Amino acid sequence: MTTLPQPISAATLPASVRGHHRTGLETGLVHLGLGNFHRAHQAVYTAAALAEEDGPWGVHAFATRSRAVVAALRDQDLLSTVVELAPGSTAVTAPAVHTRADVAADDPGLVVAAIAERRTRVVTLTVTENGYTYAPATHRLDLDDPRVRQDLRDGGAPVTVIGQLVRGLQQRLRRHGAPVTILSCDNLSGNGEHTARLVREFTAELPAAEQAELLPWLDEAVTFPSSMVDRIVPATTDAHRATVARRLGLRDRVPVPAEPFSMWVMEEAFAAGRPRWEAGGALFTDHVEPYELLKLRLLNGTHSLIAYLGALSGAATIPDAVARPFVERAARAVLHDEYAPTLAVPDGVDLDRYVAQLFDRWANTALGHRTSQVGSDGSVKLAQRVPEPALFHLANGRIPQHLALTVAAYLCCLAPRPGADPGPHAATMSDPARDRLAERSARTASTRAFVAGVLAEDHLLTPDVGADSAFVHRVAELVDVITAHGPEAAAAEAAAG
Ligand code: CS2
Numbered sequence: 321m322t323t324l325p326q327p328i329s330a331a332t333l334p335a336s337v338r339g340h341h342r343t344g345l346e347t348g349l350v351h352l353g354l355g356n357f358h359r360a361h362q363a364v365y366t367a368a369a370l371a372e373e374d375g376p377w378g379v380h381a382f383a384t385r386s387r388a389v390v391a392a393l394r395d396q397d398l399l400s401t402v403v404e405l406a407p408g409s410t411a412v413t414a415p416a417v418h419t420r421a422d423v424a425a426d427d428p429g430l431v432v433a434a435i436a437e438r439r440t441r442v443v444t445l446t447v448t449e450n451g452y453t454y455a456p457a458t459h460r461l462d463l464d465d466p467r468v469r470q471d472l473r474d475g476g477a478p479v480t481v482i483g484q485l486v487r488g489l490q491q492r493l494r495r496h497g498a499p500v501t502i503l504s505c506d507n508l509s510g511n512g513e514h515t516a517r518l519v520r521e522f523t524a525e526l527p528a529a530e531q532a533e534l535l536p537w538l539d540e541a542v543t544f545p546s547s548m549v550d551r552i553v554p555a556t557t558d559a560h561r562a563t564v565a566r567r568l569g570l571r572d573r574v575p576v577p578a579e580p581f582s583m584w585v586m587e588e589a590f591a592a593g594r595p596r597w598e599a600g601g602a603l604f605t606d607h608v609e610p611y612e613l614l615k616l617r618l619l620n621g622t623h624s625l626i627a628y629l630g631a632l633s634g635a636a637t638i639p640d641a642v643a644r645p646f647v648e649r650a651a652r653a654v655l656h657d658e659y660a661p662t663l664a665v666p667d668g669v670d671l672d673r674y675v676a677q678l679f680d681r682w683a684n685t686a687l688g689h690r691t692s693q694v695g696s697d698g699s700v701k702l703a704q705r706v707p708e709p710a711l712f713h714l715a716n717g718r719i720p721q722h723l724a725l726t727v728a729a730y731l732c733c734l735a736p737r738p739g740a741d742p743g744p745h746a747a748t749m750s751d752p753a754r755d756r757l758a759e760r761s762a763r764t765a766s767t768r769a770f771v772a773g774v775l776a777e778d779h780l781l782t783p784d785v786g787a788d789s790a791f792v793h794r795v796a797e798l799v800d801v802i803t804a805h806g807p808e809a810a811a812a813e814a815a816a817g
Pocket of ligand 1: 553695
């Protein structure tokens with residue numbers, strides 16, 4: 321008879337894998353978005369900070385919806401592991417930083433109360449691009465979203481993140497008014513300013529007296545630093561659970577796989593202190609934007625193209641995809657010819673080294689990052705990655721062929737032309753726009769009209785990209801090539817210009 325390993329807990333976890341040895345941690349951070357990324361990123365930096373300097377930096381974390389993760393963490397004394405994977409090397413650590421875990425959807429009032437607690441000094445967010453309830457075409461708060469409207473009407477239990485932030489800040493001001501920092505850690509350009517703007521736009525819809533109360537205090541006491549976060553963190557599988565069982569002899573129901581690489585760059589604008597995150601390698605700068613754009617375009621933008629071309633050619637994972645010579649060629653072309661010219665490389669970053677490292681990271685076969693995961697939520701991700709670089713080239717009289725290919729491959733995955741089958745990996749990509757796009761594809765006979773509808777009427781990217789008929793035309797041509805001859809033929813077409 322085989323005995324199951326014991327569950328991971330405060331009693332069973334070996335001291336050698338704990339990120340730090342503090343006990344009786346007090347809560348000073350609230351985190352919204354308790355998913356894999358948070359546990360492999362901010363939690364690791366916070367554990368490193370605590371190893372170096374004591375402080376009230378325990379984390380009260382809220383999962384957006386996932387009860388399974390919260391239930392597992394509660395059964396495990398809020399402990400879980402990070403399994404760092406590279407070909408030929410595995411390392412397991414357990415950053416013990418959480419003091420409480422809850423599900424936001426089950427008790428939104430608790431999120432509001434946690435933000436309002438005096439002891440809360442920083443609220444960190446990893447709620448994905450999709451969690452900010454803004455209209456991608458305008459970047460403004462989406463007042464047409466029924467959840468936003470509901471949150472504006474009903475102050476007690478907001479369901480949107482922006483609603484929760486505003487109600488939490490409102491309660492905070494009324495209770496004591498202590499300063500606080502809201503730190504977005506999502507892949508949005510200017511994520512701090514963006515969050516601040518959405519918070520103010522929501523506030524501007526409240527009754528006049530509430531606006532007059534809150535707006536001046538937001539200016540005085542609340543900061544919204546921008547940050548660039550980077551670590552490839554796939555979804556958890558049984559293989560990761562088995563690795564932890566083998567390594568530690570313990571059962572972790574919710575380990576997080578991650579690549580060894582990790583990076584965090586933030587603006588130094590904290591209203592009420594912060595952990596010594598530099599102990600984990602975080603950088604603080606007054607100019608975070610060049611880092612954000614570098615990462616958002618070279619890594620995330622290229623990643624999208626690899627995911628869509630890969631999925632369409634039958635690749636389940638990013639390393640499988642980028643191992644196909646035509647995908648690698650297309651990735652290098654979009655990166656060097658179309659994204660890189662739109663960037664100012666931050667001081668101290670060696671571009672060639674950065675790019676070489678990206679290709680090594682994508683080739684990490686031990687990680688098994690799925691094309692369907694990177695391809696999910698493309699309607700919100702592409703709007704962050706493609707429009708500005710596309711407009712840069714269009715303004716210079718050039719059609720950015722591989723940005724057009726990115727959009728075409730995305731459309732072929734999510735909304736295939738009638739009769740086309742994009743295969744199993746595209747079929748499992750989730751996207752809030754999937755039904756709308758698929759319905760438009762099914763009812764529009766001409767590809768040109770379909771693509772024009774998506775870009776110029778639905779504003780998948782931005783209105784000015786949608787208004788560029790040469791770009792729209794090229795995307796439509798490439799959709800037709802993918803549909804008739806496959807992704808490799810379309811990549812060859814794009815390369816030929
Ligand atoms: C990826 C990112 O899913 C995606 O769109 O591009 O999640 C990427 O892996 C991370 O941003 C890496 O830091």
